[in-house]
Amino acid sequence: MSNKNNITLAFTGNPNCGKSSLFNALTGAKQQIGNWPGVTVERVEGQYKYKEQNYNIVDLPGIYSLSPSSEDEKVSRDYVLSRKADLVVNILDSSNLARNMYLTAQLIEMKVPVVVVLNMMDLAESNGLQIDIEHLSAHLKCPVIGVSATNQNDVPRLKDFLDVNTSQLPTSPTILKYPNEIENLVNKWMVSLENKARELSIDSRWMTLRLIEEDQWITSIVTDAEILNKDEITTELKHIKQILNETADMVIADYVYGAVNGINREVVKRIKKVKPISDIVDSVVMHPILGVPIFFAVMMLVFFVTIEIGNYFVDWFDTLAGIVFVDGLGSLLTAVGAPEIVSFFIADGIGAGIQMVISFIPFVSFMFLMLSLLEDSGYMARAAFVMDKFMGLLGLPGKAFVPMIVGFGCTVPAILATRTLDNKRDRMITIFMVPMMSCGARLPVYALFAAAFFPTKTGLIVFSLYMVGILVAVLSGFLVKVTMFRGEPSHLIMELPRYHVPRAKHILLHTWARVLDFIRRAGQVIIIAVFIMSIFSSLSFGDGFNPDNVTESILAAAGRFATPLFSSIGISNDNWPATVGLFTGFFAKESVVGTLNAIYSQLGNIGIDSASSAGLSVLKSYFSPAAAYAYLLFILLYMPCVAAVSAAMKEISVSFGLLQALYLTVVAWIVSTLFYQLVEGHDPIYIGIALGLAALIIAIFTMIGKSLPKDELTA
Amino acid sequence: MSLSELEPGKCAIVESILGGKYLRQKLVNLGMIPGSEVRVIRANKMGPMVLDVQGSQIMIGQGMAKRINVKQK
Numbered sequence: 001m002s003n004k005n006n007i008t009l010a011f012t013g014n015p016n017c018g019k020s021s022l023f024n025a026l027t028g029a030k031q032q033i034g035n036w037p038g039v040t041v042e043r044v045e046g047q048y049k050y051k052e053q054n055y056n057i058v059d060l061p062g063i064y065s066l067s068p069s070s071e072d073e074k075v076s077r078d079y080v081l082s083r084k085a086d087l088v089v090n091i092l093d094s095s096n097l098a099r100n101m102y103l104t105a106q107l108i109e110m111k112v113p114v115v116v117v118l119n120m121m122d123l124a125e126s127n128g129l130q131i132d133i134e135h136l137s138a139h140l141k142c143p144v145i146g147v148s149a150t151n152q153n154d155v156p157r158l159k160d161f162l163d164v165n166t167s168q169l170p171t172s173p174t175i176l177k178y179p180n181e182i183e184n185l186v187n188k189w190m191v192s193l194e195n196k197a198r199e200l201s202i203d204s205r206w207m208t209l210r211l212i213e214e215d216q217w218i219t220s221i222v223t224d225a226e227i228l229n230k231d232e233i234t235t236e237l238k239h240i241k242q243i244l245n246e247t248a249d250m251v252i253a254d255y256v257y258g259a260v261n262g263i264n265r266e267v268v269k270r271i272k273k274v275k276p277i278s279d280i281v282d283s284v285v286m287h288p289i290l291g292v293p294i295f296f297a298v299m300m301l302v303f304f305v306t307i308e309i310g311n312y313f314v315d316w317f318d319t320l321a322g323i324v325f326v327d328g329l330g331s332l333l334t335a336v337g338a339p340e341i342v343s344f345f346i347a348d349g350i351g352a353g354i355q356m357v358i359s360f361i362p363f364v365s366f367m368f369l370m371l372s373l374l375e376d377s378g379y380m381a382r383a384a385f386v387m388d389k390f391m392g393l394l395g396l397p398g399k400a401f402v403p404m405i406v407g408f409g410c411t412v413p414a415i416l417a418t419r420t421l422d423n424k425r426d427r428m429i430t431i432f433m434v435p436m437m438s439c440g441a442r443l444p445v446y447a448l449f450a451a452a453f454f455p456t457k458t459g460l461i462v463f464s465l466y467m468v469g470i471l472v473a474v475l476s477g478f479l480v481k482v483t484m485f486r487g488e489p490s491h492l493i494m495e496l497p498r499y500h501v502p503r504a505k506h507i508l509l510h511t512w513a514r515v516l517d518f519i520r521r522a523g524q525v526i527i528i529a530v531f532i533m534s535i536f537s538s539l540s541f542g543d544g545f546n547p548d549n550v551t552e553s554i555l556a557a558a559g560r561f562a563t564p565l566f567s568s569i570g571i572s573n574d575n576w577p578a579t580v581g582l583f584t585g586f587f588a589k590e591s592v593v594g595t596l597n598a599i600y601s602q603l604g605n606i607g608i609d610s611a612s613s614a615g616l617s618v619l620k621s622y623f624s625p626a627a628a629y630a631y632l633l634f635i636l637l638y639m640p641c642v643a644a645v646s647a648a649m650k651e652i653s654v655s656f657g658l659l660q661a662l663y664l665t666v667v668a669w670i671v672s673t674l675f676y677q678l679v680e681g682h683d684p685i686y687i688g689i690a691l692g693l694a695a696l697i698i699a700i701f702t703m704i705g706k707s708l709p710k711d712e713l714t715a
Numbered sequence: 716m717s718l719s720e721l722e723p724g725k726c727a728i729v730e731s732i733l734g735g736k737y738l739r740q741k742l743v744n745l746g747m748i749p750g751s752e753v754r755v756i757r758a759n760k761m762g763p764m765v766l767d768v769q770g771s772q773i774m775i776g777q778g779m780a781k782r783i784n785v786k787q788k
Binding site for chain 2: 069095099279286288386389491493494496
């Protein structure tokens with residue numbers, strides 16, 4: 001196939017086999033990072049040129065096997081079966097050959113052109129292992145090369161090896177043998193599957209074996225085409241289980257391992273036994289007592305970099321974007337003679353939306369950077385270990401702690417950080433809890449109110465709000481665990497990767513790709529929402545378009561209309577600006593302060609500039625201390641800002657995002673009403689309504705839980 | 716005995732796995748099939764176990780370890 005202009009190679013291998021390092025060494029910076037259609041699995045592609053030939057590498061996700069029990073495995077298997085790749089390049093970690101060869105055996109069984117690259121030969125050697133490559137190649141009946149990504153000469157050697165094999169496209173003739181009972185069934189079924197296999201251009205023996213393993217996809221193909229019926233299949237498989245005393249899929253796995261272990265014994269020699277350095281590090285980092293403070297120190301670092309350093313850049317990005325997209329765009333439109341209403345909606349609507357998206361870039365970038373560092377260094381798996389027992393109480397894996405910590409800074413990157421979790425159920429529960437970790441934008445609101453109402457206990461008041469947030473988050477997590485997302489909690493089982501120095505280029509490329517993805521996905525929703533809010537705040541029923549008169553706007557009218565809903569938390573009807581503040585808080589929680597400031601001052605009072613004590617007294621004339629605390633409780637818990645809601649929508653689904661926003665708002669009402677009524681209002685009707693709503697939430701969640709398909713969540 | 720009862724430093728052979736297809740598949744992927752040898756590197760009741768399975772380190776939660784029957788060597 002050397003006449004072809006472009007050759008496509010599919011890179012596949014176990015996680016931590018050094019596949020991406022090899023990929024980077026071959027392709028350099030020429031790579032594209034995106035997503036496989038319909039799933040959150042990352043798709044990485046890269047190109048290089050060798051001897052006038054263009055090579056395109058598709059770097060498949062790291063997997064242990066091709067039995068599609070995870071999205072990663074499914075994507076990989078579908079791609080290999082699609083035959084879009086001319087050659088499958090199977091990369092193996094030389095220091096752990098036996099387990100890595102399990103995947104090799106499965107690839108060979110598919111009867112697609114495969115070559116084997118033994119990676120990290122240097123590491124195997126320092127671990128005291130000696131591998132006979134020629135012998136291995138003879139056993140597998142497939143070309144094998146040994147390389148180390150650290151050795152510069154190995155890159156051209158590998159390119160040469162791939163060049164030779166793309167002109168030959170070797171398919172290994174090796175056939176793995178199974179016990180007679182299984183072989184007999186293969187012979188019996190293979191004939192009838194022959195046509196279908198040819199039609200799908202897959203190997204018929206492979207297809208029959210997967211049918212025997214009860215592979216969902218193959219089984220549905222066979223039964224849909226009425227080649228065999230379900231009962232027939234079940235009867236035969238039951239029969240096998242009776243004879244072999246084990247399910248067919250386990251017997252097949254056992255034989256495949258048997259074969260690769262046999263090869264492993266023949267080609268790998270252990271010369272000396274070495275205790276790896278990572279064992280020594282682990283005895284400290286994973287220590288039952290020492291591990292915890294180390295974990296918290298690392299989390300503090302993640303938080304500090306994401307939020308504090310991120311915050312430093314936020315002002316820059318925000319100001320610059322404001323100058324360009326709001327002021328600049330506005331002046332430009334005015335200069336070209338656009339009517340005021342047009343320039344306002346474009347600049348203060350769309351322009352302000354773009355400004356908001358841009359202002360999130362620093363947080364999101366630093367968070368992705370820190371996450372990549374944690375993952376690439378190998379520490380993430382240790383963090384999962386340390387927090388496993390604690391998070392296990394909520395039915396969540398230890399890794400779920402990381403997004404929670406990030407949530408104290410900003411909810412948006414925290415929602416994106418749930419991508420490190422393996423299954424959808426864990427991600428949904430975590431995303432559900434994250435907004436209740438009080439984000440940084442809510443702090444100015446707390447600070448202002450606490451200073452006005454509780455000047456001697458400011459710190460205690462703010463701290464209590466954070467604690468309430470955590471408490472409600474834990475209760476909510478528990479609630480959704482026992483109602484909506486029942487079913488088997490995800491069990492922790494994973495390989496502990498070796499520590500290694502994080503690869504700067506790899507991390508930067510991936511961080512950049514993830515940030516772009518965020519801008520593309522969440523950006524649209526944010527811009528649309530900001531645009532709609534700008535319409536409501538600048539139009540009034542009375543005198544039409546008047547952006548300077550917020551008190552008469554549709555937004556203010558809506559605020560006046562909705563205020564009675566909040567009388568239960570101590571907001572009287574003449575305090576409608578407090579309700580409008582909640583509306584604008586939907587943009588960004590910190591804008592609550594600005595809104596209250598603007599409306600109170602337009603109403604003829606002095607603005608509530610936090611610095612002046614005269615300003616603080618304005619607040620006191622509108623709120624009682626208990627009402628002020630209830631209002632803060634509401635701000636803490638009600639729906640997160642538009643950016644966070646859109647992130648949840650894009651990460652899970654639109655209905656999930658809406659349900660979460662609704663849940664949070666209702667819970668905020670329940671909690672703040674209960675607080676205000678118990679402390680000051682003493683109205684049994686409100687207390688009754690609040691408790692009734694809480695019961696209603698539980699009932700609705702239980703109902704949703706019953707209607708959700710179970711297996712879809714854990715996959 | 717169940718894997719979760721095995722003490723650090725001890726070796727055992729996996730005898731059987733009690734669990735659904737999804738769970739068994741994950742174990743098979745990591746080389747933990749009936750007949751394979753495991754060695755406990757780290758274990759305490761506070762968290763998951765760390766095992767040596769065919770030369771790689773596998774971390775496994777207590778809940779899952781309880782569902783694996785082993786025979787101590």
